Every structure is written in structure tokens, then in C-alpha cells.
Amino acid sequence: MNNSLRSHTPFAELLVEARVLFFLYASTAVVRFGTPPPAPADLAPQLEAVWNRHKLRDEDLRDPDRLTALLEKELASTTHGDATPPPSRCRRTR
Secondary structure, eight states: OOOSSSOOOOGGGSOHHHHHHHHHHHHHHHHTTTSOOOOHHHHHHHHHHHHHHTTOOGGGGGOHHHHHHHHHHHHHHHHBTBOOOOOOOOOOOO
């Protein structure tokens, strides 16, 4: 996802609004497994690991479909065993 010259912003340095948006995308990804979303305190360490491992940037938050798909794959094993996430039903119109 990091394909521009702007550098990665570590999760710890993200603005609160950016963290909330990333958490909302993660909650959407988790709900697709048919399980209730985890508490923010339980999900935060996983989100930090995903953000930093993929070297995401603030600009990546502008593409909810892409981030939700990434989070579905990343959170599938921790949230729903080793199950494959269901196909995305999210369609954006432009």
C-alpha cells in the first residue's frame, strides 16, 4: 500500500481520528465473520501490529475497501480461527 514518497507514520504517532477510523474499518472486517466486534482494548495491539507491519500511512485511510480487505485477511486467524473471510459485500460507487 505504501507506494508514494511519503513515509510511514508509526501507529503510536497517528492522530486519534486516524486511529478511530482504522478501528472502524477493523470492526467492519470482524463483523463480516459473524462475531461481535472485540473491545477496543483487545483490538488495539493487533491494529498497531498490522499498521506498522504494512507500513501504512494516513493516505491509506482514504481507501476503506482496500483497508477492510487487508484487515479481513489479517484478523481472520485471530478472530475466527483459520477461516477464510467471507467475500466482501462492500461496493463503492464513484
